[in-house]
Amino acid sequence: MTSLHLGPNGGLLYCMEFLNENIDWLEERLAPLVKEGYYIIIDCPGQVELFTLNTGLQNAIKTLTDKLHIRLAAVELVDAHLCSDAGKFLAALLLSLSSMLxxxxxxxxVLSKADLVEAYGELHFNLDYYTEVQDLSQLVDTMGNDAFGRRYRKLSGALAEVIEDYGLVNYTPLAIEDKDSVQRVLALVDKATGYVFAGLADKSPYPPEFVYGAVAADSGVADMWDKHQAQQELKVHEREPS
Incomplete structure (x- = not known):
């Protein structure tokens, strides 16, 4: 930043581009860790440009997944205090959707600091409304109480419709002092990366493509497992003498 006269955002974008030009450096240092079976956590800075506009991080991720075959999952932390301001929460939803795409x-x-959410002001709805991202038209209706909200009400409604049309965004609440909420987030991450099924391919009668191919999606995995198990039981019965 000092030598190139860049600000914090510009410095981060420059570093990400520089990293991509020298991606072999990262590969060489991660390869031994991958070989030894390390669980790798990459802590990214919070500048939204890295996740929504610039392709530097996207290219680095592609290198890690394609060349080193690391199964990655993105965990995005959104501060729960944004729930107390309808406009800010709508912006957070849009940012999460953009990052996912x-x-x-x-x-x-993840909706972090969920235990402190009410410390920032009274919520219009219960916490489930914000985590499950329910009917956003109700959220837009609460934004007409000031001049800014009234002026941009139509734009806010259009953005809410875009978010609902995709139907991809929801949040898991996290309170770092709450052990159960921490374990819940960890379980979701392990399922998304397939880490929860690590080692099962050699021990399980189920085919490897099932064990590793369906774990990225939370919904439907249990149904697929039950269906496959029923098929295996049917084969056993077919082999048994009548």
Whole structure:
């Protein structure tokens, strides 16, 4: 930043582009860790340009997944205090959706500091409304209480419709002091990356493509497992003498 006279955002974008030009450096340092079976956590800065506009992070992710065969999941933290402001929460929803489409990874959206949400002001709805991203027209209706909200009400409604049309965004609440909420987030990440099924391919009668191919989606995995198990049981019965 000092030598190139860049600000914080410009410095990060430059570093990401520089990293992509020298991606072999990262590959060489991660390859031994991958070989030894390390669980790799990449802590990214919070500048939204890296996740929505610039392709630097996207290209780095592609290198890690295609060349080193690392199964990655994106975990996006959204501060729960945004729930107390309808406009800010709508912007957070749009950012989460944009990140999901841009990064093209299994994605877990986390509503962090959920235990402090009411400290920032009274919510218009209960917490489930914000985590499950229910009827957003109700959220837009609460934004007409000031001049800014009234002026941009139509735009807010259009953005809400875009978010609902995709139907991809929801949040998992996280309170770092709550062990159960931490375990819940960890379980979602492990399922998204396939880590929860690590080692099962050699021990399980189920085919590897099932064990590793269906874990990125939360919904439907249990149904697929039950269906496959029923098929295996049917084969056993077919082999048994009548």
């Amino acid at each position: 841009h990064l093209e990874l299994p994605h877990i959206n």
